[in-house]
Amino acid sequence: MALESINPGELDPPETYSHVVVATGTRMVFVAGQVAEDRAGDLVGPGDMAAQARQVFVNIGHALAAAGARPDQVTKLTILVAGYRREHLAQIEEGRVALFGDHKPTDTLVGVAALSRPEYLLEVDAVAVVDDAE
16 A cells, blocks of 8 residues: 655645545544544543544554554544634544654544534544555
8 A cells, every 4th residue: 555645735734634646555443433432432631632532543443453554554633623613623633643743644624513422522533544464
């Protein structure tokens, strides 16, 4: 599997994501929106965006591994944030970097009024492209 990150010169260069990722591989992995619940279904970090972000990205990592994919094979994230405020970004990025390190998949961050439960602050889904030969 190969990923090529492209940041066109005509667009403002992002620090934490890529504008374009071109992926070649033989299998796509779609990870449903993950929230800050532990294995028992208990909410991690009520009211704490940083704690919820860490758990959400841990859950993304578990889901990828279950499908035989790695974080560096993720091409796209969708990040939904309840009641988004600019200061949330740094807290979300902490959790993201813990999983992805320097890998910068494309992403879309959307502020929403609420998620499926009022105590959820963050939900993230992912798409990965995997080459079965890896």
